[in-house]
Amino acid sequence: MKVLGIETSCDETGVAVYDTSRKGADGLLAHAVYSQIALHAEYGGVVPELASRDHVRKLLPLIRQTLGEAGLGVADLDGVAYTAGPGLVGALLVGAGVARSLAWALDVPAIGVHHMEGHLLAPLMEDDPLRGPPEPPFVALLVSGGHTQLVAVEAIGRYRLLGETLDDAAGEAFDKTAKLMGLPYPGGPQLAALAEQSDKAPGQPGAFRFSRPMTDRPGLDFSFSGLKTQVLLAWRDSDQSETTKADIARGFEDAVIDTLAIKCERALDAAACDVLVVAGGVGANRRLRAKLQLMAERRGGRVCFPRPALCTDNGAMIAFAGALRLQAGQHDDAAVHVTPRWDMASLPAVAA
Ligand code: KG4
């Protein structure tokens, strides 16, 4: 079945078509993302009302463009999937309204997808020529701008929360730390790029060492908000040169990455499992990917990531997650309904 996926939970409009008759990445017939970064940059963060209005402007043209790239017309669609939460309520309603209307007009089923389930399942779309896509049970690390969670995935749709952040999400910590050092919004990728500069002379990658929060006690929860205060103090007391800025960025990135890796390994031990799946915007971080890869190799296990473009928000993951549920016969009734706060553990299992 050919499923249209629509993502409008925050500041990216994402549209894709996934065809379940093909395997893995081959099923992704087309996908396009329109980022609102430039719109929100002057405010230093996402302005919800502007986000909703821009989704209204961009969604229909993006659907036309994506269908065109897939060589399809609307009549070829067998189902529609849209992000129903968590996210900004106005932004979600734009996607849900369009998805519902389209499904009604075409008389095809539609389903509201949990945004984090979309992230979590994205690595299953990727081909691994030797081992194939990961299959449950596995442990998932979800690291985005709004969430930092370790989840035991017992089956598709059966999720058990092992640990989560008590304050800032990992991506939020990247963004806030970048902002306090004067980097433009959204700071995460900029801070990561700056941290890479620390390797070049006269940079000193080990010059700043910040704490690895909550790794000195048992448990799988995270806390990242104290790190930005440590960075703020180091930044204020420094010469604020470009080299120092890169070294501080590196110190911060190392602290976040080490903390995530330590907790991932603990979670694998707790779940008696050796397969780790990583998803969400921070999963695009090159040094996090390398660190988790090393950890997995050392354990004789495996770590799976989506390609970087499918780590950050996109319609492909929504089309894919929705297609799995639609294929299993699940769909929602014809009301335009969104769930801005939504616990992933409350989702029904997917029995194909
Ligand atoms: O999953 P996502 O696109 O949106 C949410 O659902 O939140 O994640 C966005 C987050 C932002 O906080 C962004 O700064 C962070 O992911 N991010 C990164 C990198 N690329 C995106 N953080 C660190 N390194 C990166 N390369």
Ligand code: ZN
């Ligand atoms: Zn996301």
